[in-house]
Amino acid sequence: MDLPKPEPTDVSRPFWDALREGHLVFQRCACGHAFLPARRECPACLRPDPTWERASGKGRLVSWVVYHTAYHPAFEGRLPYNVALVELVEGPRLLTNIVDPNDALAGDAPVELKIEWEGETALSRFRLAAR
Amino acid sequence: MGLSGRYVIGGIGHTAFGKLPGRDTVSMNVEACRNALAEARIEKSVVDAVFVKVPSSAHQFMYGQKVAEALGIAPRMGGAWDQGGAANITLLSFAIMGIEAGQCDVALVCYADNPRTGNRAHFGRPRGDDAAYGWFSTAAGYAMIHRRHAIEYGTRPEDFAAVAIACRKHGAANPQAQLRAAIDLDKYMESPWVVDPLRKDDCALVSDGGAAMVVMSAKRARELGVPEPVPVLGFGHGQTSFELPQRATLTSTEAVRAGGTAFAMAGLQPKDIDVAQLYDCFTITVLMTLEDYGFCRKGEAGAFVADGAIEIGGRLPINTSGGLLSETGMPGLQLVMEGVRQMRGTAALQVPGAKTCLVSNQGGTMHTHATLILGA
Numbered sequence: 001m002d003l004p005k006p007e008p009t010d011v012s013r014p015f016w017d018a019l020r021e022g023h024l025v026f027q028r029c030a031c032g033h034a035f036l037p038a039r040r041e042c043p044a045c046l047r048p049d050p051t052w053e054r055a056s057g058k059g060r061l062v063s064w065v066v067y068h069t070a071y072h073p074a075f076e077g078r079l080p081y082n083v084a085l086v087e088l089v090e091g092p093r094l095l096t097n098i099v100d101p102n103d104a105l106a107g108d109a110p111v112e113l114k115i116e117w118e119g120e121t122a123l124s125r126f127r128l129a130a131r
Numbered sequence: 132m133g134l135s136g137r138y139v140i141g142g143i144g145h146t147a148f149g150k151l152p153g154r155d156t157v158s159m160n161v162e163a164c165r166n167a168l169a170e171a172r173i174e175k176s177v178v179d180a181v182f183v184k185v186p187s188s189a190h191q192f193m194y195g196q197k198v199a200e201a202l203g204i205a206p207r208m209g210g211a212w213d214q215g216g217a218a219n220i221t222l223l224s225f226a227i228m229g230i231e232a233g234q235c236d237v238a239l240v241c242y243a244d245n246p247r248t249g250n251r252a253h254f255g256r257p258r259g260d261d262a263a264y265g266w267f268s269t270a271a272g273y274a275m276i277h278r279r280h281a282i283e284y285g286t287r288p289e290d291f292a293a294v295a296i297a298c299r300k301h302g303a304a305n306p307q308a309q310l311r312a313a314i315d316l317d318k319y320m321e322s323p324w325v326v327d328p329l330r331k332d333d334c335a336l337v338s339d340g341g342a343a344m345v346v347m348s349a350k351r352a353r354e355l356g357v358p359e360p361v362p363v364l365g366f367g368h369g370q371t372s373f374e375l376p377q378r379a380t381l382t383s384t385e386a387v388r389a390g391g392t393a394f395a396m397a398g399l400q401p402k403d404i405d406v407a408q409l410y411d412c413f414t415i416t417v418l419m420t421l422e423d424y425g426f427c428r429k430g431e432a433g434a435f436v437a438d439g440a441i442e443i444g445g446r447l448p449i450n451t452s453g454g455l456l457s458e459t460g461m462p463g464l465q466l467v468m469e470g471v472r473q474m475r476g477t478a479a480l481q482v483p484g485a486k487t488c489l490v491s492n493q494g495g496t497m498h499t500h501a502t503l504i505l506g507a
Contacts (some may be wrong), residue, residue, distance in 0.1 A: 003262075003263050003265075004262040004263055005263065005303045006263050007260065008261035009262070032375030035265040035377075037259075037374065043377075052157075062381070063276070063277060063279040063282065063286070063381060064275070064278060065271050065273045065275050065278065065326045065327060065328070065329075066326070066327035066328075067265060067267075067271075067326055067327075068323075068324040068326075068327060069325070069326075069328075070322075071255050071265075071267035071268055072262070072265075074429070075265050078265070080327070081265055083261075083264055083265050083266045083271065083275075085275055085375070085376055085381075093377065094376055095261045095264055095266050095375075095376055096264055097264050097480065107281075107283075108282065118263070121263065123263055123264065124299060125264075125484070
């Protein structure tokens with residue numbers, strides 16, 4: 001069964017399109033604030049129309065959880081799987097999966113982007129990186 | 132002139148907690164309000180404000196007016212508030228401020244929900260585009276915070292267990308509790324994962340039920356002959372971002388601001404609190420709010436709870452009727468009710484001589500927080 005699909009909006013579509021082209025992007029406002037998820041107004045200064053900027057793909061593992069029960073049938077065959085909170089070196093934070101074994105995960109571990117395709121959708125996952 | 136001590140909770144009431152098949156939330160609100168009015172020994176004709184917490188599991192349009200109509204009351208002020216488990220203390224605050232401003236006189240604050248026999252899909256729902264990564268459920272957000280606290284402070288499973296053990300022990304002594312079963316460390320450690328690192332014994336019950344309280348000035352309570360009014364010494368609030376990843380820290384709660392405001396209003400410090408009812412939707416919430424209220428230093432809640440400090444007879448007994456982990460999962464107001472009983476000296480597990488009680492309410496995934504300090 002397919003994973004639940006993201007539903008890009010006019011505001012968030014550049015994020016999902018960039019992943020399909022092999023890049024993780026985030027928004028940066030004229031005031032300098034960098035953020036995700038996509039929105040029309042900067043939450044720091046409320047100016048509209050931030051620009052998109054390519055992320056280095058490097059970050060750190062802030063925290064993670066491991067599911068032993070599937071809340072959606074598409075995840076039944078993936079148990080036990082992790083969902084992780086990663087902070088990019090550029091500042092924005094996002095929810096993702098770490099593709100390494102669950103017991104290899106450690107707090108504040110360095111991670112790097114690993115784009116993976118699920119059907120027609122490109123997802124921004126991460127793998128553990130050398131310290 | 133401050134508000135501290137000038138307003139009271141005049142009466143409390145609730146339905147049974149647990150499985151109440153076939154009961155709708157409006158009906159449960161009416162039952163709880165009827166019981167609260169009876170306990171305050173006042174007629175509904177003196178009530179001119181109805182503040183309602185929306186049922187989390189099934190939002191309805193203009194819900195406050197549905198409840199007011201069912202109560203046969205045309206309020207001057209009120210409505211329904213969507214703030215998760217922090218809503219009840221917030222609504223009590225609104226009621227007090229409304230009365231102070233001359234906008235109303237006597238207020239009912241109530242909520243009811245039926246996720247146990249009704250629809251609980253709300254609690255396991257996917258979270259937007261992040262569902263593609265498998266991100267589901269309320270519990271997962273707390274699990275993420277639980278893990279981060281352990282990363283930063285070395286918080287051990289035994290520390291989380293101590294919270295569950297205390298709440299379940301107190302609930303076992305409460306004849307009204309939904310779950311009357313004490314646990315020990317071995318049983319906690321055998322408890323199955325909900326979302327690792329959260330075990331089943333870290334998680335609140337899921338319950339049907341309703342609860343209500345009557346709020347008025349101390350002066351009005353005397354005029355109306357309310358037999359056991361309990362004074363409100365302080366309250367405070369705090370709120371943070373909707374998206375969990377957008378918070379600068381996962382290991383601080385809005386209890387910092389809510390508690391700071393409430394303590395300042397009451398003119399009290401953490402050391403002055405005799406008993407506390409701390410929102411225990413998950414065990415991590417209790418550990419973090421103990422720290423954030425200043426009952427212990429940051430990162431030291433594990434050591435604080437390890438020696439029985441939060442059990443009856445300890446330095447700060449908490450959740451003396453069992454909390455959300457044992458009495459009922461219904462959010463928030465039952466903790467206020469137990470605070471009222473402790474201040475009256477009528478609790479099933481009474482803390483001898485208790486003169487102050489701090490009550491903590493929290494909503495969403497630590498999105499919202501409200502603090503109440505009651506006096507005897």
